[in-house]
Structure formats: C-alpha cells, structure tokens
Amino acid sequence: MATVIRGGRLVDPANGVDEITDLYIDKGRIAALGTAPDNGQPDAEIDAGGLVVCPGLIDLNARLREPGEEHKATIASESRAAASAGITTLCVPPDTEPVVDTQAVVELIHRRADDAGMARVEVLGALTAGLEGERLAEMAALQQAGCVGVSNGLRPVANTEVMRRAMEYASTFGLGVFLHAQDTWLAKDRYMHGGSVSGRLGIGGIPETAETVAVARDLLLLEQTGARGHFSHLSSARAVTMIAEARARGLAVSAGVSAHQLHLTEDDVAGFDSQCHACPPLRTAHDLKGLRAGVQSGVIQAICSAHQPHEKDAKLDPFALTEPGISALETLLPLALALHHEEGMGLSELLAALTIKPATIIGVERGSFGVGAVADICIFDPDARWVLEEDAMLSQGRNTPFLGQPLRGRVMHTLLGGRTVYPWVD
C-alpha cells in the first residue's frame, strides 16, 4: 500500500531537508520526496498542510515498567501513549523486574512490543549482573539478543574498579555504556537538589557534586578504557561544561537531557509537590539555562522523556517517601519545542536531538527520510495550544506536574513503518 503525505513542512535534519513538499511512502519505506515515484499512484493520502512532517521521535530513556511492575505501566499502555506523542522508538533501561541481564528478558520485551505494535522498543542490557554493581553481566549474550547498549539503570556502580572493567568489557563488543551519573554516597537518603529550597524545606539535598563527581569519574574511565559513553540525563550546567570539554579533546561521549529538566527547577518543589520529585533532581534556574544552552550548542545530542510512570499511590505520601519520576512521554515534544518557541533554536536542529542524533547513539538506521529508510513519521502542529488533562492521558502513569498546564505543539499523526498508529481508527 502506498501513501502520500501532502503539503507538509518536511523537516529531515539528517539530510538537511526543510521545505514544504510531499512525502511518498511505499511498502513501509520512504519512496520519494517531492514528486511521485514511478510505480503508480498512492492509494492513501494524508493532508499535512500547515503541519511539520519529521522522522518519528526516538526517545533514549523511557521506562515502560514491564516486566515486573505492571501496576505502574505496561509495554502495551506505554507504547500506545508513545504513538500518540509521535514517538516511534523507545529505548528502555534494564531496571525491570527481573532486570535485563538474560536473553529471555530481552526477548520478552521485544515480543510484548511486537504484540502491541505501536512503537519500536529497543533494550539496554544490564552492565552488571542483577544491576548489583559487583559482577559483569553477560553483555555479549545480551548483544546477541538485540540489546543496543548496556547500562546500570538508576543504580550507579559505586565500585570504581567494577565500573572500569565493565567499560572495558563493553567496549570489547562495541557496546555503548549508558550512564546515570550520580555518586552513590553523595545522593544517599536524599531527595531533591541540595540548595536554598532543600534547606528551607528541611529535605535532604542531593548536591550538584553528586552528578559532577560521577561525570568526572566516568569521563576519565571512558578515556582510559576507550569505551563509548552516553550520559542519559544530565541535570546540572556544570556537567554540560565537563562533557563539552571531554568532547573537545576527542572523547567518544554523548549526553542527553530530559525535556522536563528544561522547564522545572527546585522552586517547583517548594510546596512539597511530590509530582516534582524527580530523578535526577530538578536543579536551579542556572542549571536549567545551562542545559538549554547545551542542547542549542549540540553538546547535548539527545532530548529524552526520562519517562517514569507510577501508580497514583506512589506519589501520595510526604515528599521523601514518594517515588521519584515523571510520566513524560506525552509532554516530550511540546516541552522540547519550547527551545524553538522561546529560545529561537532552529526547528531542524532541535528535531535532530529527537531523531537522527539519538538514532546514531544507539546505532539504528532510523530518524531519517532518505529514500529507502523505514517510514517512521511524526506529523505535528508546532503552534497548537492545548492543556494536558489527566483523563486524556494515555500513559498508565498520570504522575506529571504538567497536568492542567498549557502546552504548545501537538502531534496530529504518527506512522510506524508506513502504518498509521495514531490517531486510531476504531
């Protein structure tokens, strides 16, 4: 079946395309841009007049909670939410239950994702067995099962020797190491950014150094071992500077930031709002500025959701007793678009951080409209204004501080391998 997406503003950062033109799809792949391919007329048409057409978004950091925490979310529920948000590839960390340290868990996740059929799900394998930070996981086996990288999830490896060896071993197989930069001891039993707000509220604060000390250590270990590293979600301006310096001296390192870190700060916690209990913690206005600048300068290559859906009860307790994390798939694009609307960042450069750059980091041939590329497509209205309503959310987790907040930019249509996965035709 052939489809044409007509009259949209085609933005394909990978190929430097940004023009109003038609996009032809055939057999699930990009067939042509501009003029129809030779083999006849399309039998379906999508009117994209006034809309932006870009490669499907690639989110390198989303927890789907399956297997093990299906009371929070499932692969089916979350990939449906992803489709509605223009996200066609989700990359999941290994901190499921059981953790992704065997081929069986990788296969299970892939099978569930295929059954749901709403988004592609890529898996990060465990860096250490059981994510316990002591023995190496069977990374070669995990790679054979299809893992696109390795990670220790939200459980940083405290033992430096183990981290060094894990990096060496991962680099043996060309596996990228995905890092949650947080010093174990500086963050222990603490729940928000350590600063003026934590001092006022009397909540144990995670100092900026919890991140920068870990970034410094891991950068030096990456340099020594020659492993390729990706810092999944930075929270501090200082860390952005450190990554920029490391890249300048030629290190194979990349970094991501969650879209909500570009909007929220410690001040949002001031009323003990557990919806703003996040991991990594929300930091200062200065950090927010530095993170935005990092995306604009390209030091940060990937904007992710850092999606952490929870059941309602997980947030119904005094702040420190609640679980950290924000349900963030459905706000990824509008929050990221703020860099375009508010900071004047070029749409193509911004979308690169949601498409081709993350695709490159996990080594998948996606995020591009090159002829023959897989037709994962996101069609959105960059200016549509809407309000996130709890009842309208598709994620099983409605834990987000953006409920009731005005957002700008809305996904209208999502295609996965040429097939419409949003909106649904029932």
Added chain:
Amino acid sequence: MVRPQFSQLDEAGRLRHFLTTEGLCRETLTDILDTAESFAAVGKRAVKKVPLLRGKTVVNLFFEPSTRTLTTFELAAKRLSADVMNINLRRSATVKGESLLDTLRTLEAMHCDMFVVRHASSGAAHFIARNVAPHISVMNGGDGRHAHPSQALIDVFTLRRHKPDFSKLRVAIVGDIAHSRVARSQINTLLTLGVREVRIVAPRTLLPPVPEALGAKVCLSLEEGLRDVDAVMMLRIQHERIQGPLLPSIHEYFQCYGLTEKKLAVARPDAIVMHPGPLNRGVEIDSEVADGPRSVILQQVSHGIAIRMAVMSMILGRRNGVEEPG
C-alpha cells in the same frame, strides 16, 4: 512554571491549619502570642479549664515517639474542654503496611475536628492538610527537619516576656541547624517579628547547603555568634550526628560549640539562655548554664500549653464562631 501553592490560611487570611511559621504575617504571630498570654493564667487557676472547645475532638497523631510534646498538646486541648485521643502510629497500622492516607480516612470517619501531627518526614503535615477532609484542621507538631511552629512560638513567647522590644534584639541560634525543624521555625518567626539580627551558629557540617537562604547571619565560631547577643537559643545535638561523618566527637563539639558560663561572657550581661529540650548536658550545654540564673528553660516548658491552647482556639474556636478570650 507557576502552580498554585497550598495555603494554611483561609480566604480571610486566618489560620485554617497551622503548618509552618513561614509566610505568617506579623499580625497573626502577634495575635497568637497575645492570645497565649491570656491563657497563661488559666493554668494557675484552681479550675484549669475554659469551655472554648467543648464538643470538639482533637486527635494527636504521633508517628514519632514523643512524651513532652504529646503531653502539652493533650493538656492544651483538655484545658480548652475538647475531647482528646492520642494515637501512637509508630506501633500501629502504618507499620503493618497500611498507607498514611488509609489511616487518615479511618480517623476522618470518627468525626474529629483537628489532627495534631508529628511525623519524621519533612512536609508530612502539609501532605495531611492537603489530603484531609475539609472539616478537619491540621496542627504541625513537628515534621522531619522542616518545621516545629508551636515550639518556635513558645521560645519567642518566652523571649518576649523578658525582652519585649524586639527591634533592639540580637538572637543567636546555636547547634544543629541543618537537621533542626525548631531552628527553621524560630528563624522565620524572629525575622517576621522584626528582631534586629538573627544569627545561626554551627560548624559547616551542621548548616544547610545554602545557609544564607534561611535569612539569618551565619557565624562559624561560637564567640563571634555570641558577641553582644540578648538571647541564645540552643539546639539539641542528636547522638546519630556523631556516628556519621558530621562531627568527630561529643568532646570536640562541646569544646567548640558547647555553651559554658565562660563562653557566655561575650554576650550582653542580661542575655537569657533557652533550649527547647530535652537537654544533653555536657554536649551542647553545660549544667552550670542550664541551671544558672540566665536560663529560662523551665519557663519555656511551662509556656508550651498556653501557646498550643492559643493556636487550637484560634483555629477551632473561630471556625465555631466563638471568639478567643480578650
């Protein structure tokens, strides 16, 4: 991002809950102190009761062990003629895995009017106030390291009796500022009431990450902190601070920050010494000072009931349409 904040005041700006001293205006704080002044005499009468809260039920919800605070809240409610129920939740349902909200729902069903809450987690009183049925008011009896507003008012009440003109005063708060809910509430109250200078005195390990954000002057040495002060508020040092990497030993803490008559010599000659209790003699305070002529520690204890009566009556009495005694 701008989101609505939860308020302890009603639309008319009166106390609906009593969660923190932060954000309370001078008039409200003064009102509480004045009302407490009128109640202070009640305890000295032969019949120690006023009928202001007859028919009301106050529940002391203590998730943390406490004898002194619980007792004064209980007596305060009883002297106002309220019915009182003490629930020690450390040993009951919540330990069995029932959620805090489930516990609240159960107690709500008993038609209470006020919860006095003490909890080990900062923000617990806010959380309960936000989630409780609308007919129930919440009074914070201490939440984590965040706030202990009634204790701060007791201290300020005691201070006012000795030094009524706050505009001239220098007050030093000495000890574990970082972990003290009392200190935060004291600082807010003293600053709002117009005290000339509030100092916080502690080693760097016992100060919050940005101590200046509390609004007080930071002093790292006790001598600097005590110089020319009119009042010293000592804080209790928890023994667990010694076990972690915050302090090397009790001995060294006492050498550097323990209050002795000798160190107190740099304060004004009429300076008074306070401590919210319980005291660690020989850790943060020398017995000679604690029992000496400048100590007003026992007066603080006796003022605890009046302050709590004042706040309870202002919240519940007004809601009932009854005015507090003039």
